Amino acid sequence: MCYSAQALHDYKKFKREFDAAIGIKEYIRIFWDQKTKGSPYKFPKAMLDAFAGATSGDEGKIHEWIEEWKAEQATAIEQELFAQKKRLADAERTLQTKVTKKAQNDQRIATDKISKAKLKLSDLRRTEPLDRDSRFFPGNYGTVMVSEDGKRVVYPMRYLCRPAGKPANYDVRYPGTYNARRDSLGNYWKDLFGYTHGLMIVDTFYENVEGEDGANKVLQFRPKNGEPMYVACLWSRWTDPKGEEPDLLSFAAITDEPEPEVAAAGHDRTIINIKPEHIDAWLNPDPKNMDTLYAIFDDKRHPYYELVKEAA
Numbered sequence: 001m002c003y004s005a006q007a008l009h010d011y012k013k014f015k016r017e018f019d020a021a022i023g024i025k026e027y028i029r030i031f032w033d034q035k036t037k038g039s040p041y042k043f044p045k046a047m048l049d050a051f052a053g054a055t056s057g058d059e060g061k062i063h064e065w066i067e068e069w070k071a072e073q074a075t076a077i078e079q080e081l082f083a084q085k086k087r088l089a090d091a092e093r094t095l096q097t098k099v100t101k102k103a104q105n106d107q108r109i110a111t112d113k114i115s116k117a118k119l120k121l122s123d124l125r126r127t128e129p130l131d132r133d134s135r136f137f138p139g140n141y142g143t144v145m146v147s148e149d150g151k152r153v154v155y156p157m158r159y160l161c162r163p164a165g166k167p168a169n170y171d172v173r174y175p176g177t178y179n180a181r182r183d184s185l186g187n188y189w190k191d192l193f194g195y196t197h198g199l200m201i202v203d204t205f206y207e208n209v210e211g212e213d214g215a216n217k218v219l220q221f222r223p224k225n226g227e228p229m230y231v232a233c234l235w236s237r238w239t240d241p242k243g244e245e246p247d248l249l250s251f252a253a254i255t256d257e258p259e260p261e262v263a264a265a266g267h268d269r270t271i272i273n274i275k276p277e278h279i280d281a282w283l284n285p286d287p288k289n290m291d292t293l294y295a296i297f298d299d300k301r302h303p304y305y306e307l308v309k310e311a312a
């Protein structure tokens with residue numbers, strides 16, 4: 001399954017390269033919710049930075065909310081940094097006179113937390129883009145292109161699909177629903193397959209494999225030809241029947257049997273990379289003609305997925 005990926009999140013590039021509109025109301029809803037309720041939404045930095053420089057209209061409004069949220073986050077991180085520096089200083093003072101397990105643990109934990117806090121603070125304030133800014137994980141938000149009335153539109157969606165009609169605890173009961181196996185599309189995913197299709201534009205993806213020592217390793221793969229991957233996805237709009245929770249847009253990437261080089265590295269699935277000429281057929285499915293959809297999978301692209309490195 002696709003554990004993580006670096007993908008295109010800039011709605012302006014979707015507009016330029018795919019003639020896709022932005023689902024602005026959904027962006028407004030989730031960013032406003034994050035600003036006012038302190039919600040746990042996690043967005044790739046690249047998605048937030050896409051609104052940098054916007055000064056008017058809805059995009060300008062979203063940019064203001066993002067900047068306010070970043071300022072609040074910076075304050076919280078600085079407070080945590082101060083607390084951990086004090087913890088470290090106290091531990092080191094104790095260790096100068098007596099070695100205790102508590103002081104050693106405090107020293108180790110505080111050092112680790114200080115390092116992570118400094119990186120978070122640096123990322124909040126950094127304007128120079130890095131590749132990792134576009135990386136997202138299960139439970140994070142990604143940018144997905146769909147079709148509405150025959151027109152391409154991009155939305156922010158959570159990478160962990162909760163199909164419409166399922167209970168809210170579905171996420172906990174089925175934590176692997178960020179991927180949809182091709183061989184389960186006609187069963188487990190039958191309410192979405194043939195109806196609500198999406199597309200992710202991915203540069204590189206990461207997989208968990210078991211190393212020779214039994215420990216988990218994260219491997220990074222990238223098409224050797226440098227071309228972006230057009231990853232087939234399923235998505236759903238979940239609505240709380242009690243009206244207590246906001247609507248949720250979420251998605252899953254479809255996976256197939258592994259490409260040979262991915263299998264050789266120790267992983268048993270690969271996301272489906274469809275050809276550009278099949279994009280509209282994929283985004284506008286006919287549930288009465290499933291053979292056409294499976295034919296798109298059978299005609300998928302097979303670039304050599306180069307193992308870039310063992311990643312974090």
